[in-house]
Amino acid sequence: MAALEKFEATEANLVKLERLWKELEELTPTSIQFGGSDEHEDRARSYAEILRALPAIDGWRPDTQPMTLDEVAQNRLDAMELGEPHISASVEAELAKPGRELREYRFRLNQKRRALIRDALVSLIDTIDEDVRGLKAFAESSEPLAPPPTEDWAVLLGHVREIEVLLGSSVPKPPRWGDMLRHIKFAELGDLDDIDTMDWPSVKKGLRKDLYGENEPLPVEVDDLGVLVAARPGGSVTTELAWSNLNDDGFERLIFSLISNELGYENPEWLMRTRAADRGRDLSVTRVTVDGLSGTRRQRVVIQCKHWLSKSVTLTDASGARDQMALWPNPPVDVLIITTSGRFTSDAVAWIEQHNQTGIRPNIEMWPESHLERVLASRPALIAEAKLR
DSSP states (O other), rough: HHHHHHHHHHHHHHHHHHHHHHHHHHHOSOOOSSSHHHHHHHHHHHHHHHHHHOOOTTOOOOOOOOHHHHHHHHHHHHHHTOOOHHHHHHOOOOOOHHHHHHHHHHHHHHHHHHHHHHHHHHHHHHHHHHHHHHHHHHHHHSSSSOOOOHHHHHHHHHHHHHHHHTTTTSSOOOOTHHHHHHHHHHHOOOOOOOOIIIIHHHHHHHHHHHHHHTTTTTOOOOSSSHHHHOOOOOOOOOSOGGGGGGGGHHHHHHHHHHHHHSSSSEEEEEEEOOOOOOOOOOOEEEEEETTTTEEEEEEEEEEEEOSSSOOOOOOOHHHHHHHHHGGGOSOSSEEEEESSSSSHHHHHHHHHHHHHHOOSSEEEEEHHHHHHHHHTTTOOHHHHHHHOO
């Protein structure tokens, strides 16, 4: 919160500078006119004072002062006398430089704020997932069906308001944000259904899209790809991935990105309270299968991520993972995926195959490193993002 307060103070000063710059532009003649203006001078002094209060971002801050009106007129007159269009264009560009610097500073401020709030926002997204599940569980178990207690709705609203504080104006509100707030306010069963099926999935998707650097560049370390091709590089192609480049959270993030961007998977989320002995955290997603004859089928899928470099998933690990699915009865788990950067022991494979033959829910799928390497081979962007080469 202390860090957020510094960002908010900085943004308040930036908003003042943006307002002052707009007023200065309006007070600046579009033609050559000598003579000062008290209004322009007062705003320019305020602009300079506030500009000095802006902290640097990675060592950079805007430092260009607005020109005085006489400076503007003299520069335009000099350019006109020279009669060169590009000189006139250069004068106008220099005149607009403070505004360009403010836009650059806002871009950098927004990026840094996103980096600051990322972990807290991820935690709040998980918390709201639990809030919505709790509201649904209460509504489904009530006889007759009745809306959950007011205090439960208030808890959900409080967590949503926390997200508003984190976002500030640096991260845009995602689609259906206003719809979700309205439905929370009405707090009826129909509103809960809209929140669960439409509002929150859309809001959650928008939040994650804006937070995880989809528009930020990856280092390429080459100036010209044509030169690279002309060198006719040779040698073997590595199929193995550098799993050691990831920590546990990085492995979970990779799997989460995989299910988030894949057709046929909806509403991916973390399940907060399933920290296993290996500190792993379950992921949940809805698998959608469309059949032209039978219609659409939805299955709840839970994924256990085990970033193990030196051990394999054993029979005990697999059976323990299946037993943990009892923690998530609403709705019940249809499919359990155990994914690992390592392998499965032969006993574990035999046990899983035997379990699946019984038809008892959940069906268990194995995603060892060999499976992940095949899947990721056709998704090079994910490999690059995770730095697995």
